[in-house]
Ligand SMILES: NC(=O)C1=CN([C@@H]2O[C@H](COP(=O)(O)OP(=O)(O)OC[C@H]3O[C@@H](n4cnc5c(N)ncnc54)[C@H](OP(=O)(O)O)[C@@H]3O)[C@@H](O)[C@H]2O)C=CC1
């Protein structure tokens with residue numbers, strides 16, 4: 001099989017590797033690879049100036065063997081069906097690895113959300129949600145935020161779905177505002193999970209947080225709070241970036257101050273006082289202890305992997321390291337804490353939100369964070385133990401567990417009819 005470095009190619013290589021380790025036959029391998037449902041919809045949008053723009057949206061339900069489909073919705077210009085298929089597959093393994101009763105899905109619209117007014121964003125979201133009404137639902141497929149979307153987008157999807165079904169359906173999306181059925185703790189959950197995974201990996205290697213320097217690519221929902229939590233817990237965050245570039249300070253940055261700087265109108269981390277400006281490519285090659293790619297997939301490739309000087313990569317983003325880069329990093333002794341483990345805190349707390357919605361009973365933020373820590377520690381311990389037992393990289397072990405659980409669910413349920 002000749003493969004490039006697209007997210008789908010990377011996801012397929014990872015699955016094939018896990019299938020080999022698990023001794024799965026070709027039929028089961030095919031069943032696990034092929035998405036259960038892929039939907040492409042056109043999303044007509046009337047711009048504020050009256051112009052009609054027709055966008056393309058997607059929703060892929062990759063696998064439903066362990067429960068309803070679950071996964072985020074992305075608004076990004078480069079979103080296409082192949083990317084969404086890969087992201088949906090990773091959701092399947094992630095939910096299985098985290099031990100939560102979901103299959104995997106992902107969706108998105110190929111659009112630059114920054115070019116839309118709030119009213120245009122709302123109209124586009126509602127039209128996309130209306131196209132998906134027959135597909136999504138609390139028992140079927142539960143979207144959540146991803147790149148370019150936020151809790152407001154989730155509120156619009158919930159409201160559109162609820163208008164179609166005739167009752168308020170809190171459980172149709174997670175990552176909603178708390179005022180409309182969201183849970184305490186979801187906004188920071190992915191980043192908290194990244195911190196927990198980082199600390200578990202450091203602890204195992206006998207490294208104290210205070211001795212650790214960190215660089216974070218992406219200063220959005222995941223990256224900004226990951227930087228902040230790691231700094232609050234004693235690490236020195238020396239570099240962060242957004243799409244416009246990176247800032248660096250050897251003395252360490254204050255992510256909370258950077259977040260205020262961005263929110264107060266700067267719109268980018270670049271230009272923050274007392275920092276040097278770097279490119280995103282330079283950030284990836286900094287001499288730091290921990291590198292956290294938290295932006296997009298495919299940023300560490302066969303081309304630049306050899307220049308990565310970080311001792312550890314903790315994948316906040318989905319698929320930031322290509323299948324071709326993995327062996328280069330392994331050869332150079334770079335430990336990779338894989339996406340389906342490192343960023344599993346987001347979907348774990350989405351699960352807690354959905355459970356609260358189904359029960360109509362709210363948990364405190366303390367309860368949410370405590371249970372998140374339990375799930376993250378458990379998943380890390382299982383991956384680490386299998387990696388040691390079978391001499392696997394953490395990514396291979398994580399996939400063997402996730403893929404193995406989904407294969408087991410298929411075997412137990414059987415095929416219909
Ligand atoms: N949100 C969640 O709960 C979860 C997200 N993830 C994954 O985490 C990653 C980030 O998601 P999220 O934080 O939600 O997304 P956001 O849209 O909130 O933030 C994305 C960040 O990445 C930056 N960025 C975008 N493109 C590039 C680029 N080419 N180079 C450098 N920086 C770039 C953006 O910069 P700018 O603001 O300037 O555009 C922004 O700072 C994605 O891979 C997502 O799938 C994984 C699990 C859960």
Ligand SMILES: O=C(O)CCC(=O)C(=O)O
Pocket residue numbers: 070071072073091094142143144145146174175318343344346347348350
């Ligand atoms: O919270 C969720 O349901 C999914 C979040 C997500 O899209 C992801 O983990 O990649």
